[in-house]
Amino acid sequence: MFQLIWIIIVGAVLGIIARLILPGRQPIPWWLTIIFGILGAWLGNALAGWIGVRHTSGVDWIRHGLQVGCAIVIVALGSGLWTSFRRGRVSR
Template identity: 60%
Template sequence: MNWLWAIIVGLVLGALARAILPGRQNIPIWLTAVFGILGAIVGNSVAAGIGIDETDGVDWGRHLFQLAGAVLIVALGTPLWAAIRGRPRGRA
């Protein structure tokens, strides 16, 4: 069941990251979920590194790092996806 939560959280984080970034990110929904999962992993690592990975109640700091990681991964991954698919960066 953990894999299902990872996909759901990844999809939510990826969608939020796409909404935060300016312009249109021309990536498929499955890649949005993958980028969100990767962002969550990066965010969890950073949060653990600075010691805020486990707190009482809701871990808002960890969630913010996860979202920041997802924004970073989507921002870096979208042009890479466009290059792999053979499309110029600014074109749909």
């Protein structure tokens, strides 16, 4: 249970950081920001494991940088898709 709470907290922090770094306004709800942050953390961890820097001594700055970078990309792409979906431009 505590791990799920921690995942949500990290997702919220990463999503908020991504939204602050991106220029302009991202018209996505707060719950989608958290989901995108969680996805960014997961993808960043996967990339860190793939390149061999997931577990290091001390603070894992490379892994955290990958997580933030992935969250930025996901928030940028996701906000565009969300806007298109809300306006009815996505074909079903």
